[in-house]
Amino acid sequence: MLEKLRIMMTIPELRRKIFLTLGLLAIYRIGFHIPLPMVSNTPMDSAGGGAGDFLEKVSLFAASDLRQLTIFGLGIMPYISASIILQLLGTTVPALAELKKEGQAGQKKINEYTRYLTVFICLVQSWIYLSVMLTASGPGGGNINPNFLNSTGTGLYLPWQLVAVAVMTCGSVFLMWLGEQIDEHGIGNGISLLIMAGILAQMPKALYELVRNMETQLTGLSRGQVGIETLILLFVLFIGVVVGVVFITLGQRKIPTQSAKFTRGRKVYGGTRQHLPLRINQAGVMPIIFASSLLMIPSVFFGLMAGLFETGGFVFKSLNLISLTMSDQASYLFNLLYVALIFFFCYFWTAITFNPKEISDNLRDSGTFIPGYRPGKRTTDYLEKVMVRITYVGAAFLSIVAIVPTIVYGSLGVPYSIAGFYGGTGLLIAVSVAFDLVQKIDSHLVMRNYRGLLEGAGGGTSPVV
Structure with a gap:
């Protein structure tokens, strides 16, 4: 294996592609730790409950950590969402179906539509995401940088919210550009490598936690x-x-x-x-992504609905019980629904592709x-x-x-x-x-x-x- 690695480094074109890919991945990891100036550097775990589990799950395939407001806070998820949407529409919209049959020229046009849709999704998701995380920071704006608080000291100025939305949108578009540069000038699939880098980056922390709690x-x-x-x-x-x-x-x-x-x-x-x-x-990994994301929605939804009713009441207890049941990943009901959704989405995605x-x-x-x-x-x-x-x-x-x-x-x-x-x-x-x-x-x-x-x-x- 060492000899093969040496051979890889002796090929100028391959060596250049490998180092370029590593450099672009390093840029992604550096930007991953740059927070928005409007917020504090502490992880926003106050979303808690089902919402916290949902953000942690989505972070796996978003190439980001959605519990922190950084310039790459949305990760590559908007681009993935746009690609999935256009792929689904390609089987139902005749115009897109004709473009898919035109070969490279049609694919180039579909990629252009994907970029436009990515920007739109970024604007919507970043605004909703920012609003949720700022609401989770509490009435005193615990997660907001004190220098950016409004006159009442309870929230973020609207102009600064617009700046934060623009920064997060530009961050996701920049990640999309990084992935395309890896595709064109580097080695491997750029978007997939960004997601893989985000997943592997969590491994050292997990291994440290395992070794720290280990008994000899x-x-x-x-x-x-x-x-x-x-x-x-x-x-x-x-x-x-x-x-x-x-x-x-x-x-x-x-x-x-x-x-x-x-x-x-x-x-x-x-x-x-x-x-x-x-x-x-x-179907690849798509059924697990769809199933896990869909199972997190009821937990978050019923948890938010329970907060609208009086604590201790029958409606509150019922909604809270449903929320806790759907968020318990060790329960038989959760795993039974998980398996059923995976089978459904496997056949659904296969029928489309x-x-x-x-x-x-x-x-x-x-x-x-x-x-x-x-x-x-x-x-x-x-x-x-x-x-x-x-x-x-x-x-x-x-x-x-x-x-x-x-x-x-x-x-x-x-x-x-x-x-x-x-x-x-x-x-x-x-x-x-x-x-x-x-x-x-x-x-x-x-x-x-x-x-x-x-x-x-x-x-x-x-x-x-």
């Missing part, structure tokens, strides 16, 4: 005590979960295809056998067919049936990965900041981005007749089911 003796796997055997079990479990994530991420169902033979002169062309790869986890009729038409137009199935409707029905079956496997896997942190947290009693690395959104994103990065580096190495970083990397040796 056997504890019998007692809940809440991290002993030697608990540490070994956590290490083995982490390796096992990562291996499972890698297997299912690269897993494919390869459907055999055959091209039709045709004669031109004295030569016969075609007749070759190939494979149509269908990913097991076609995978079009068996379009694939069938492309196979027919190219003179390729699936042995045993006539081109057209029978091929479409077969592809749809296969995708339904393998999506069930992918959804089951995502459900297991999603609830592993809850199991680790509930059975061993380790802090949730540590248990979160054993599954869920963060681990899936980190593994997917790492493989994409390895494949991009391998493409540079293979062009110069070097072997890849991993055996079979980029060579299509994915597990087959």
